Amino acid sequence: MLTLARNELYRLFLSPLAWVVLALTQVILAYLFLSHIEYFIQIQAKIATIPNAPGVTELIAIPLLNNTATILLLITPLITMRLLAEERRNDSLPLLLSAPLSSSQIVFGKYLGTFAFFMIIVLLVSLMPLSLLVASQIDLGLLAAGLLGLGLLTATFTAIGLLCSSLTRQPTIAAMTTFASLFLLWIIDWANSSQLAEQSSGVFNWLSLSAHFNTLSQGVINTSDVAYYLIIIAVCLIITIRKLDSERLN
């Protein structure tokens, strides 16, 4: 399983895609980071007089994590689309299927390898707010909660991407379905503002990927939010395993 994860990560870095994604994400987020700092410096004097005013972490680190979440939403489909769809297209899946591995080991291996890649992005991004420690005090607890949220969010993105990739042999279709699913789950709580919300008694709110992330990035770690992500991950992985198994049968 770890062999497969390692191979997955290694192959990712053999393609220029991984490097381009890492570099460009870093450029965009660094720009946003700087603009958040700029903004903070501008309003620093004004908010200094307000009691209980938001600090550096709330005004720089958390917005940056929010930006990262949006960017990950856009790049996850590009990375996860190849996972199983491309194996199918290149006819390399039999290599894994005839090795002494169970379907769940194949799925977990691929999942972990890809998740590790996204963790590299999250790690690199978290270095930016941490660099503020040199000049200022930051709320490490709040930052940790935000990073936990980002980690869980990424893990969920990856699981959904893997599931979509297992359903087709065309990577582009996998990318499109992943993006559509992620985006829909991201904005589904917008319906809340309408009348629909009252009728749906909060189902949309519960389903929303972003609503759960928002609580975490405010520093509140609820079991229900963590459970939400874990449930989605588990469901996606189990369906993927079932899909691989059923391919042998049909």
Place this chain on the structure above:
Amino acid sequence: MNVQSANIKLADPLILLNAQSLSRFYGDQQVVNDVSFQLYKGEVLGFLGSNGAGKSTTMKMLSGNLAPTQGEITINGFDLLSEPKQAKAHIGYLPEQPPLYKELTVKEFLLFCARLNQISANQIKSAVEIAIERCGLNSVTTRLIANLSKGYQQRVGIAQAIIHTPAVVILDEPTAGLDPIQIREIRHLIRDIANEHSVILSTHILPEVQTLCDRVQIIHQGQLILSDSVAGLSQQIQTSSLLIELASPPTTHILSQIDGVTSLESLSNTLFRLHYSPDLDPIDELVRQATSQSWQLKQLTPEQHSLEDVFMKIIQEEQSN
């Protein structure tokens, strides 16, 4: 290693793979129908059939890539369906399309395959080196698989299948799409592999079976219609007719009187097809008479049955039964 393989051949025939009444449906269509066979230790078993006969489906089932609708498969004593991991550890499988990660170098790929097959960490290196050595990949270890010729890619595919020294190696049309020189090299390699592993080979090329296999099974429309030794198959292919061209032929009556000739067809004034009983070959007598009576022999060709003819013959026998 040679001593070991010799021992294996001397030992009592041991069933390494046992397929019991395999059937497979794709939707309503039955692709494989009640196929049963055994593979013994040290044996090369050829699966012969035209395209779409169910060869690849059978190979996929044997390698655990496809579950049979009915029937069971035991490999080295492990049931492929109830103990897939143990069973698969004894199989090496090369599908029709070699399953390769083309962005890796040959060595990286084989290292990955070795780990995938759970070879213990201290033996991985030597396993990879042995596989490289045996498949003649020494000169290309650091090259990307994508840049190799199809013949070399096929070799990497074979190396991948034998890296964990499985008891059974399953090769699905290993020479498809190669040029004649590559085909010869791959056949040589398969012959070499057969010294240490039992091999199941599927092909639609008759000479391939004749040069490589000990035993042959013919599959047609999903059913095994023949299971025989290669010698037995050669007998089926054996000619029992010949073409003879004589510039000044005698009457057909004289020709059909020759010992062994059972019937005669006139294809033109000078060209005849003679059918004869396989145990009594009339060629010698024909030549003698042709020279002594100056029939002016132009051509004498024993007719080879093609695979098609053998198929047709066996299928016809099957239907008449």
